[in-house]
Amino acid sequence: MLRLEGVCAGYSVLPVLNDVSLNVEAGQFVAIVGPNGAGKTTLFKTISGIVRPSAGAIHFEGVDLLGIPAAARPHLGIAHVPEGRQVFPSLSVMENLEMGAFTEAGRRAWKENIGRIFTLLPVLAERRHQFAGTLSGGEQQMLAIGRGLASAPKLLMLDEPSMGLAPAIADFIFEKLIEIRTQTRLTIVLVEQRVAEALESADHGYVLEAGRVVLEGNKETLRADDRVRQAYLGM
Numbered sequence: 307m308l309r310l311e312g313v314c315a316g317y318s319v320l321p322v323l324n325d326v327s328l329n330v331e332a333g334q335f336v337a338i339v340g341p342n343g344a345g346k347t348t349l350f351k352t353i354s355g356i357v358r359p360s361a362g363a364i365h366f367e368g369v370d371l372l373g374i375p376a377a378a379r380p381h382l383g384i385a386h387v388p389e390g391r392q393v394f395p396s397l398s399v400m401e402n403l404e405m406g407a408f409t410e411a412g413r414r415a416w417k418e419n420i421g422r423i424f425t426l427l428p429v430l431a432e433r434r435h436q437f438a439g440t441l442s443g444g445e446q447q448m449l450a451i452g453r454g455l456a457s458a459p460k461l462l463m464l465d466e467p468s469m470g471l472a473p474a475i476a477d478f479i480f481e482k483l484i485e486i487r488t489q490t491r492l493t494i495v496l497v498e499q500r501v502a503e504a505l506e507s508a509d510h511g512y513v514l515e516a517g518r519v520v521l522e523g524n525k526e527t528l529r530a531d532d533r534v535r536q537a538y539l540g541m
């Protein structure tokens with residue numbers, strides 16, 4: 307569904323991604339893990355079109371994404387839930403969700419989609435009239451995920467949904483992701499620093515270090531890898 311081949315990208319003079327290739331199959335849950343500054347967010351920004359690669363190719367469902375402007379990519383079915391949640395604080399929960407339904411597919415599916423989002427994330431239904439800025443961090447993260455789902459995507463890209471959350475709340479978010487995956491069969495790509503939880507939730511993983519993919523495999527392979535165990539799982 308999503309294929310990156312030899313992607314190099316960065317910011318003006320700073321190269322970040324170096325020859326990154328990855329492949330995400332429809333229905334797969336893929337985790338991309340790695341330390342601070344490895345380029346995980348830059349990778350997502352390159353897929354969503356905020357950062358333009360200097361080399362390489364990106365295809366989504368066979369379409370050359372580099373020929374598609376960033377603003378048009380959500381309409382292909384790519385939802386990017388950004389790092390730091392970035393909900394609209396002075397809009398209500400419901401208004402935030404409506405903003406998420408800006409794609410043609412999101413508008414068309416709105417009625418059934420909002421019911422599904424409220425079933426998956428009931429706290430959003432309870433708080434639908436509350437200003438998003440007054441939600442707790444965990445609730446804001448659920449809203450950011452709900453807003454992504456409101457676009458009726460085929461691919462949901464989640465940038466560090468556990469960031470800044472207490473461990474119990476982060477665990478709850480990971481459980482929700484597994485539930486969303488099971489209920490919707492959506493393709494999910496998750497970027498995370500919480501490696502143990504991310505590899506627990508996903509089927510397949512990539513380890514990104516200093517802008518390069520240094521390891522990839524299914525979750526059992528990665529969790530059994532000595533380097534992953536030492537560097538990321540504290541074993």
Ligand code: ATP
Nearest residue numbers: 317320322340341342343344345346347348349499
């Ligand atoms: P983290 O988990 O800390 O968010 P990350 O793996 O997502 O890290 P990126 O945010 O992709 O890493 O950053 C990779 C490198 O690019 C870092 O050195 C960062 O300082 C740099 N960088 C990120 N955004 C910009 C920008 N807009 N302009 C210049 N450099 C940037």
